[in-house]
Amino acid sequence: MEDLKKSLKMPLFGNTFSPKKIPPRKSASLSSLHTLDRSTREIELGLEYGPPVMNLGGQSWKFEEGQWISESGGNGSGRELQRLKKRNVQLEEENNLLKLKIEILLDMLTETTVEYHLIEKEVEDIKTQHRRKK
Secondary structure: OHHHHHHHOOOOOOOOOOOOOOOOOOOOOOOOHHHOOHHHHHHHHOOOOOOOEEEEOOEEEEEEOOEEEEOOOOHHHHHHHHHHHHHHHHHHHHHHHHHHHHHHHHHHHHHHHHHHHHHHHHHHHHHHHHHHHO
């Protein structure tokens, strides 16, 4: 039994797993703001940073409470948004109606095709009966 255990051991691998120790990383800041003095930081960033603001397509957007809110345009952009939402609902309803119509047309086509094949079979049966009588 002892010989079997020795023969099963692989000489390439040791019995214990001991990885190399990794040296600790040096923490390096990606920002150069820490090198600036207080007055330069205030000039660069302003006294109050506030929420992020951006301009897109002539509209100003402000990030507040996890959402981008339009600052410029006021009611006009809100009306436009309502109009677009209403149009979206109309298009979704129209799309659902068209899907229903397609489904109905496919059912009608299937029914007509089955009826055609049945009639065609009946005609063939009548022809074969007529030939047998002659």
